[in-house]
Amino acid sequence: xxxxxxxxxxxxxxxxxxxxxxxxxxxxxxxxxxxxxxxxxxxxxxxxxxxxxxxxxxxxxxxxxxxxxxxxxxxxxxxxxxxxxxxxxxxxxxxxxxxxxxxxxxxxxxxxxxxxxxxxxxxxxxxxxxxxxxxxxxxxxxxxxxxxxxxxxxxxxxxxxxxxxxxxxxxxxxxxxxxxxxxxxxxxxxxxxxxxxxxxxxxxxxxxxxxxxxxxxxxxxxxxxxxxxxxxxxxxxxxxxxxxxxxxxxxxxxxxxxxxxxxxxxxxxxxxxxxxxxxxxxxxxxxxxxxxxxxxxxxxxxxxxxxxxxxxxxxxxxxxxxxxxxxxxxxxxxxxxxxxxxxxxxxxxxxxxxxxxxxxxxxxxxxxxxxxxxxxxxxxxxxxxxx
Amino acid sequence: xxxxxxxxxxxxxxxxxxxxxxxxxxxxxxxxxxxxxxxxxxxxxxxxxxxxxxxxxxxxxxxxxxxxxxxxxxxxxxxxxxxxxxxxxxxxxxxxxxxxxxxxxxxxxxxxxxxxxxxx
Numbered sequence: 001x002x003x004x005x006x007x008x009x010x011x012x013x014x015x016x017x018x019x020x021x022x023x024x025x026x027x028x029x030x031x032x033x034x035x036x037x038x039x040x041x042x043x044x045x046x047x048x049x050x051x052x053x054x055x056x057x058x059x060x061x062x063x064x065x066x067x068x069x070x071x072x073x074x075x076x077x078x079x080x081x082x083x084x085x086x087x088x089x090x091x092x093x094x095x096x097x098x099x100x101x102x103x104x105x106x107x108x109x110x111x112x113x114x115x116x117x118x119x120x121x122x123x124x125x126x127x128x129x130x131x132x133x134x135x136x137x138x139x140x141x142x143x144x145x146x147x148x149x150x151x152x153x154x155x156x157x158x159x160x161x162x163x164x165x166x167x168x169x170x171x172x173x174x175x176x177x178x179x180x181x182x183x184x185x186x187x188x189x190x191x192x193x194x195x196x197x198x199x200x201x202x203x204x205x206x207x208x209x210x211x212x213x214x215x216x217x218x219x220x221x222x223x224x225x226x227x228x229x230x231x232x233x234x235x236x237x238x239x240x241x242x243x244x245x246x247x248x249x250x251x252x253x254x255x256x257x258x259x260x261x262x263x264x265x266x267x268x269x270x271x272x273x274x275x276x277x278x279x280x281x282x283x284x285x286x287x288x289x290x291x292x293x294x295x296x297x298x299x300x301x302x303x304x305x306x307x308x309x310x311x312x313x314x315x316x317x318x319x320x321x322x323x324x325x326x327x328x329x330x331x332x333x334x335x336x337x338x339x340x341x342x343x344x345x346x347x348x349x350x351x352x353x354x355x356x357x358x359x360x361x362x363x364x365x366x367x368x369x370x371x372x373x374x375x376x377x378x379x380x381x382x383x384x385x386x387x
Numbered sequence: 388x389x390x391x392x393x394x395x396x397x398x399x400x401x402x403x404x405x406x407x408x409x410x411x412x413x414x415x416x417x418x419x420x421x422x423x424x425x426x427x428x429x430x431x432x433x434x435x436x437x438x439x440x441x442x443x444x445x446x447x448x449x450x451x452x453x454x455x456x457x458x459x460x461x462x463x464x465x466x467x468x469x470x471x472x473x474x475x476x477x478x479x480x481x482x483x484x485x486x487x488x489x490x491x492x493x494x495x496x497x498x499x500x501x502x503x504x505x506x507x
Binding site (some may be wrong): 009171321322325328329331332333335383386387 | 468492
């Protein structure tokens with residue numbers, strides 16, 4: 001198995017790897033004892049599992065600065081959560097404001113509804129340093145804008161968007177702001193209520209250090225999301241109408257119990273180790289990597305200049321080399337796993353001028369070391385010298 | 388990720404194109420990869436290499452192309468990066484320099500392997 005060789009893993013923006021041992025141990029331990037259908041029966045185990053999952057909803061709610069644990073909805077990942085949110089809020093003939101920094105998990109559902117003539121879509125550009133101007137959001141909001149949906153941090157550039165300022169604008173204009181926190185949850189504190197954010201969509205398998213297959217939404221009490229999937233919820237079984245009660249309104253079918261336990265274990269790991277400390281460590285390494293890459297002739301880092309705040313994600317290219325080949329060389333010759341291509345964010349690459357082949361993205365995680373950075377810089381130096 | 392069988396509309400979307408090369412009809416996708424690795428021949432590889440600006444395929448080129456094909460047909464998938472290096476004894480960096488178009492659009496394409504179409 002490739003994973004058994006010593007790989008310097010720098011694709012943490014896709015999935016953090018490896019997972020902390022204690023997260024996996026705790027997940028297995030809890031699932032071994034409570035891995036039943038939660039809230040689906042009157043026997044003790046089912047009720048205990050439901051109680052434990054409700055406790056985790058409280059943990060998640062607190063972690064994101066929400067106010068109602070019953071408005072914590074579990075999904076399979078951020079894409080699933082965003083689809084639930086977008087499809088549950090879409091109204092014909094309304095406008096939606098988003099940005100060109102978004103991942104396809106936001107762009108594709110919005111594009112679909114726009115192509116179908118159901119909504120009008122306004123995409124805000126980002127500046128040369130990778131940030132959205134809050135004033136551009138203010139200008140884009142029209143009387144018929146139903147919501148604004150933005151990424152908290154670009155999954156290509158790592159730039160963290162001025163959400164507090166945008167949230168204040170949206171609040172003032174009475175338009176819900178929905179935030180995709182896929183790249184920031186677990187690295188930066190998120191205070192959705194304080195920032196005027198009506199919903200966050202998250203995934204568990206990135207910086208929250210949980211397994212794949214678990215994600216979710218945290219909704220503010222004033223945001224009403226229609227159910228777009230229907231089925232068993234463990235309540236009101238006599239009725240053929242899907243329940244309107246949260247969280248089951250948006251959770252048809254049995255939730256990913258093992259994933260939820262893993263998510264909880266990841267949150268505890270972050271709490272024990274300190275979110276600020278984890279972020280500071282990763283950012284320190286990322287800055288070293290970025291400075292080192294910038295000093296290698298023939299390496300182009302995007303954007304050319306970068307200002308805080310950002311999360312430890314960076315994009316680069318080697319002059320005259322296909323990004324997929326660069327990624328193959330780093331992997332095959334140096335044991336470095338980095339992600340080539342468009343990173344499911346095609347408009348970002350369009351605007352950077354890196355389409356259609358994209359670039360190579362390095363994204364750091366909690367287990368990267370100074371030695372990893374040294375090796376990447378050595379590898380990039382050797383690769384560019386050979387060109 | 389290896390490409391699986393595609394429906395006709397999907398193939399059309401991927402830019403299917405038929406050409407006559409070295410006495411054979413060969414179907415390519417929009418990026419110049421063969422749809423069917425069985426349509427490949429050494430003559431076709433030489434012709435495609437010439438089109439890419441590579442007048443002669445050296446012994447090293449053939450070592451790489453044959454390894455890629457043998458691995459593909461034995462395992463039903465293309466070799467991993469480290470397996471290419473181990474199997475040929477040639478670094479990926481050298482390989483990138485040897486083929487116009489590099490590893491993916493050079494070596495893999497000339498070997499007639501399906502377009503990997505990784506999630507880019």
